[in-house]
Amino acid sequence: MPGTTAVEATGLRKTYQGVTVLDRIDLHVPRGAVFALLGPNGAGKTTTVRILATLTPPDAGRAVVAGYDVVADRARVRRRISLTGQFAAVDDLQTGAENLRMMGRLSGLSRRDARRRAAELLDRFGLADAAHRPAVTYSGGMRRRLDLAAGLVGAPEVVFLDEPTTGLDPRSRQELWQAVRDLSAQGAAVFLTTQYLEEADQLADRVAVMDAGRVVAEGTADTLKARVAGHRLDVVATDADAYARLAPHAVRHSPGTLTLGIATDGTAAHVRGLLDTLDPRRSDIARFTLHTATLDDVFLALTGTGTDTGNRETPATQGTARV
Incomplete structure (x- = not known):
């Protein structure tokens, strides 16, 4: 990836049916950082992710991801990113190993390299003992880890996680949090959207708060807390x-x-x-x-003044997209 920037967005705008969903969004995510985007339903989080992941074009503004323009260089961006949505998208009839080998083959790996990469990821995400069990037998946390592993088959430079721990129990959330920390430590930039404020507090190097299509605050978690009240x-x-x-x-x-x-x-x-x-x-x-002060205080102080435009956003990301 050229330079030290993983994601750079300037002046992003998006309108649906006359309603402005994104209104001049600016974002900057360094390489190897965990960046959390917070906001209520309809704030524009998912639309932002879809634009950055090349699934939706912006009406105005520019975004560069992994060194390439998301409109002019869609194919290059897609080869360098992974997108995991709110619900695990795995083939229940295949084993964990088969799911990952299939993704490896779809990513252009040889049969041998796909098998090797699958074994690496199963071990890395604590799924080696369940590698040969059908995914339908996995717990919710195991399915989410398998889904995240599938998104990493191609060793992406930028990983988008759209509310990845939705519906998980506390132990499974902790396991996924550790996986996110490991990704960042290995140099990948992680762009996380979440409504779990503790999640952003635990993981993010920087946090941006969205409301009614705009970024209303950005900084470290401690900076934002101090802004509301130390x-x-x-x-x-x-x-x-x-x-x-x-x-x-x-x-x-x-x-x-x-x-x-x-x-x-x-x-x-x-x-x-x-x-x-x-x-x-x-x-x-x-x-x-x-x-x-907690990020809950930040969230409550800075959001909630706009109209809920959740039904006007693009459809929520579902499962892992190998884009």
Whole structure:
């Protein structure tokens, strides 16, 4: 891959039936990095991935992936990327080994090289013991790992993962997270879309937050958390009247539980002063807890103002596409 950039997008726009789904998107993903794209349903995440993976042309703007233009050099881009969608796309009637050997042959490998590559990937993803079992007998986590392995048969330079852990149990998610870390360590750029904010927090070197077709914030997870609030003081009001008095000071509101989140720097002096300022008579706050800000706080603070255009996006990616 020329240079150090895996994905570079400038001014991407896409409109469906008069509705703007992407509105001048700019993105930069370095080689070997894990980049997470967050946003609510309909924010434009899947449309962005489809454009970068050459499945949908942009109406305006330019994108370069693995050193090549996604419109002018589609074939070259496709030889250098892998796309894994929200649901595992494996042949249930074939064994794990047969699935990977088939993908190797479709990728142009010789029979011998396809067999060797399949064995490498089965071992790498902890599937060697199940290599000769039909995929229909695999658990959800095993199927996702097999699906990801299939996308790596051709050793792609850029791996697109569109909500890859949807429906997985916590253990299977952890296993897939480790696979993503391994990919990055070996030099591949990983472009991840997810609605699991912990996932982005755990994996991503950089995070971009989308809302209503625009990137509303980008940076490291820590930078984005600090932008909203480095720490948060959660206070539980004694009653509805107390909640109403405290509400104007809050960055996060939960009227059902009478809980409010207040920004703080987390120091003891600031917390004491904040409590005295908020509740000088010590009658409005029943109890409090101190939290470090999370990506949930970032997500809630920066998204949700736009219209849900999910049904106007291009169809969600399904399974692994060897494009």
